[in-house]
Amino acid sequence: MRQPGPDHPIDIAPYPGRVRVTLAGTLLAETDAALVLREANYPPVFYIPRADARWAHFAPSTRRSHCPYKGDAAYFSLTTPDANATDAVWSYEAPYPAVEAIAGHLAFYPDKIDPIVAT
DSSP, rough: OOBBBBBBOEEEEEEEEEEEETTEEEEEEEEEEOOOEETTSSEEEEEEEEGGGGGGGEEEEEEEEEEEETTTEEEEEEEEEEEEEEEEEEEESOOOGGGGGTTTEEEEEEGSSSSSOOO
């Protein structure tokens, strides 16, 4: 496990507004409790509490990945009446201690869903 540091900073902070996630117009998640993860030179990522997702649209995937800074990720595919998105969502179910705030949260690939609305 590598710890985030000056060469690879990771910052996690509460987002002060509402975040809404949709696919083909179908609501997937909506929350006032999102986190924003900023990592090195990557674009910021919203992490949505699992409790604020509409699980009827989610199906576990067999895909797994490993990040040396965050840990092992599991994936979900999405199905709505008008669209499907394979491996569109990831979650660190047991992240490393340095990023434990994202445990119990979901993140979405922006190119596989509608634009995320953050207000």
